[in-house]
Amino acid sequence: MIPALMPTYNRADLAFERGEGAWLWTAEGRRFLDFGSGIATASIGHAHPHLVQAIAEQAGRVMHTSNLYRIPQAERLAARHVEASFADSVFFCNSGAEANEGLIKAVRKYNSEEGHPERFGIICFEAAFHGRTLATLSATGNEKYLAGFGPPVEGFKHVPFGNMNAVRDAIDGSIGGILVEPVQGEGGVRPASLQFLRDLRACCDEYGILLALDEVQTGMGRSGKLWAHQWAGIEPDVMSSAKGIGGGFPLGAILAKEKVAKYLKAGTHGSTYGGNPLACAAGNAVLDVVLAPGFLDGVDKVARHLWRGLLDLAQRHPTVIEGIQGAGLLLGIKLRSEVSNGEAQNAAAAEGLLTVAAGMNVLRLAPPLIITAAEADEALRLLDRTMLRITPSQARDAAK
Numbered sequence: 001m002i003p004a005l006m007p008t009y010n011r012a013d014l015a016f017e018r019g020e021g022a023w024l025w026t027a028e029g030r031r032f033l034d035f036g037s038g039i040a041t042a043s044i045g046h047a048h049p050h051l052v053q054a055i056a057e058q059a060g061r062v063m064h065t066s067n068l069y070r071i072p073q074a075e076r077l078a079a080r081h082v083e084a085s086f087a088d089s090v091f092f093c094n095s096g097a098e099a100n101e102g103l104i105k106a107v108r109k110y111n112s113e114e115g116h117p118e119r120f121g122i123i124c125f126e127a128a129f130h131g132r133t134l135a136t137l138s139a140t141g142n143e144k145y146l147a148g149f150g151p152p153v154e155g156f157k158h159v160p161f162g163n164m165n166a167v168r169d170a171i172d173g174s175i176g177g178i179l180v181e182p183v184q185g186e187g188g189v190r191p192a193s194l195q196f197l198r199d200l201r202a203c204c205d206e207y208g209i210l211l212a213l214d215e216v217q218t219g220m221g222r223s224g225k226l227w228a229h230q231w232a233g234i235e236p237d238v239m240s241s242a243k244g245i246g247g248g249f250p251l252g253a254i255l256a257k258e259k260v261a262k263y264l265k266a267g268t269h270g271s272t273y274g275g276n277p278l279a280c281a282a283g284n285a286v287l288d289v290v291l292a293p294g295f296l297d298g299v300d301k302v303a304r305h306l307w308r309g310l311l312d313l314a315q316r317h318p319t320v321i322e323g324i325q326g327a328g329l330l331l332g333i334k335l336r337s338e339v340s341n342g343e344a345q346n347a348a349a350a351e352g353l354l355t356v357a358a359g360m361n362v363l364r365l366a367p368p369l370i371i372t373a374a375e376a377d378e379a380l381r382l383l384d385r386t387m388l389r390i391t392p393s394q395a396r397d398a399a400k
């Protein structure tokens, strides 16, 4: 018989009762070091007192009023995002897919209002991930995810990630923008080179089309800067955010330059829950932590420490690990084809470390941004044991 909870996920047989910082406990009292953060989402760790208090206080006053009225918490959160980023205006929603869905609409609307309704196409990249709605799945372009769901949404062209010639070749009169993740998260924790991001910016300027960034996974401090594109010294025209932005409370956002945002007038786009008082109280509390002086420097520092440790780990386990990749606290251990990332994920969990598998046989690490160097060291110790567990037996024998 089908489970009451629809079986759309292959779940590990673990359920957590409480968390604190980077740690989670099951009801039986087993403790885990959480280097997955619920897929890069519990950005400031579990049960952060400031976030807990902000949510509890707001819930006790008013959670939801709808966008028929002004929402001071949303006005404040938007103003703070504008102050801290390239954006002139922000739209709030509830998830990454919803943010990308709106971003795609914003790109199309901009081109249409600028006199080019035929430019509804968007260039996307192989191994991208933009979400599970029909349009964002079409932007994702993964055949496996699209199978069985009828015709995809029109207008998405996929080219190899990092290949500027392929991008230029794909630009024709139907293209109104380019959508890219600064680091492909689900696709295997593959960072775009900073030069590639700069070249995309220049290319969009040359053709008068929009540069759209999906920073759902890379944003809100995960790279060591508030937004990953800041490392490249460029600005997008429009950007999606979600995951870490609410610290575990569902919140998404579209951040846009005025030239794009000005066409999303009253009635063009909406969301009943989007940016409600409770979600924005959470968003403001997360920003309080992430924008506190020195916080992002701390992320950068602990990320570099973890990176060095992972390089060392890779050197000690050459029969299992092919390489280390990623940026900031979004890191991938690329495994050799003899071992699978699913096997590694299970072995890590058996050692007490939670990780998340990603594409291209990568084991992804996306710890809360508040981890200490000691917690990074503990994760490295557990990863060392994990790698021993999954070392293919011939290699283990040969090493003896």
Ligand SMILES: *Cc1c(COP(=O)(O)O)cnc(C)c1O
Residues within 6 Å of the ligand: 094, 095, 096, 097, 098, 100, 129, 130, 131, 132, 181, 185, 186, 214, 215, 216, 217, 218, 242, 243
């Ligand atoms: C997770 C993710 C999404 C989708 O977000 P949901 O909240 O699951 O809808 C979109 N883009 C990227 C880059 C993501 O990592």
